[in-house]
């Protein structure tokens with residue numbers, strides 16, 4: 001994970017927690033209704049991929065237990081991890097690209113309903129992503145992957161393909177930079193990665209034609225599985241965020257100026273709304289700031305939010321960063337991971353930070369989007385996420401009108417009972433996230449995500465579910481109020 005040059009170490013320590021009366025009177029624990037979204041409190045667990053699905057994308061008992069564990073704390077809403085809308089293999093990531101996935105997903109909705117006594121709404125994050133390959137062995141790249149073009153022929157003065165490949169493989173790095181196109185260098189050094197601007201590839205050119213239908217079908221399945229809502233993943237490094245990005249230079253009417261970049265996200269939203277009707281919550285997650293050179297900034301974030309509010313979304317969740325554009329170079333045989341550069345730090349800031357610190361970096365940007373949406377006459381609720389762990393901190397965000405709902409991702413992973421403890425006046429018993437990003441390291445390796453604060457605790461107690469190697473428990477220990 002990238003660390004800012006200042007490297008200031010922050011520690012989470014909370015000295016004041018509310019008693020039960022104060023919690024009951026707070027905005028955080030007050031209900032919120034807007035459109036099809038009806039929350040018992042303004043607390044939210046954002047999407048977190050735990051790598052617990054089967055290799056074929058089906059729900060496992062580990063998935064069911066993971067979501068039931070969050071629901072036992074009774075936050076207002078839990079968003080199920082990014083779930084693939086296509087019927088294509090994608091490793092142990094949940095999938096919703098075919099009706100055969102519905103039965104498994106139903107297990108999640110009923111488990112959450114039961115564990116929360118009906119108090120927690122369950123939404124599912126719908127994702128589309130483009131193809132990415134591992135960084136190749138240079139020899140293999142020149143032997144097989146590189147497509148030989150006139151540029152190479154001319155630069156080397158050779159015509160025989162085998163000879164060109166062999167010559168390229170033997171060139172020193174500096175000379176190679178002069179012969180290969182910038183994109184080919186990237187393919188060699190980072191691994192091939194598709195972009196929405198690769199419109200010479202027919203399946204990329206046709207994305208605007210196919211994505212509304214794919215998202216709508218996935219949302220219809222989410223409804224059939226009993227989800228209360230869907231969150232369209234328009235954030236981070238994935239297809240829809242790439243359409244929204246200032247880096248999208250498509251010339252087919254879906255790139256260039258902001259109005260064109262908004263076109264597909266709005267078409268997807270309309271198709272989804274039509275598929276699920278008005279009684280399923282439909283919202284999205286997008287980036288208040290892409291935090292990359294040449295990307296979207298706070299300049300367009302309020303305009304994007306207003307366009308989504310005007311279209312009729314039931315909620316808008318704001319994240320930041322998390323892009324491939326500034327990701328660290330992966331090792332040979334590994335894929336680039338979009339949370340390794342500065343934008344990754346902005347998305348999941350760790351305890352070692354710049355002077356601003358890891359807490360609430362997205363609050364002011366949320367406030368700007370919130371203000372713009374209200375000024376335009378819409379009441380669409382905004383979810384603020386990032387470094388939230390204390391009651392006073394969350395309550396201040398709501399009281400100051402920066403957002404309407406507060407999301408706790410890693411804090412909920414560190415202690416899924418945060419909500420129950422704070423609501424009942426037991427805040428002092430909260431296990432505070434240390435922002436170590438141990439969990440994020442597991443995510444990067446596609447390993448079962450757990451928290452280092454509890455995953456070795458009472459490992460051999462009866463009934464404790466463990467990872468396949470038996471070394472970590474998969475769920476936070478139960479909390480019984482004293």
Ligand SMILES: Cc1cc2nc3c(=O)[nH]c(=O)nc-3n(C[C@H](O)[C@H](O)[C@H](O)COP(=O)(O)O)c2cc1C
Pocket residue numbers: 046047048049050081082125233235285319347348349385386387388407408409410411439440443449
């Ligand atoms: C293990 C892990 C998996 C994540 N998976 C997703 C995801 O599937 N979709 C998403 O939008 N964000 C994902 N995130 C980002 C979080 O939702 C959240 O935006 C981020 O962790 C910052 O919030 P926090 O400081 O409360 O943790 C993930 C974060 C973690 C730690």
Ligand code: SF4
Pocket residue numbers: 410411413414432433434435436437438439440450451452453
């Ligand atoms: S491993 Fe636990 S303590 Fe560390 S960042 Fe993740 S949730 Fe927080």
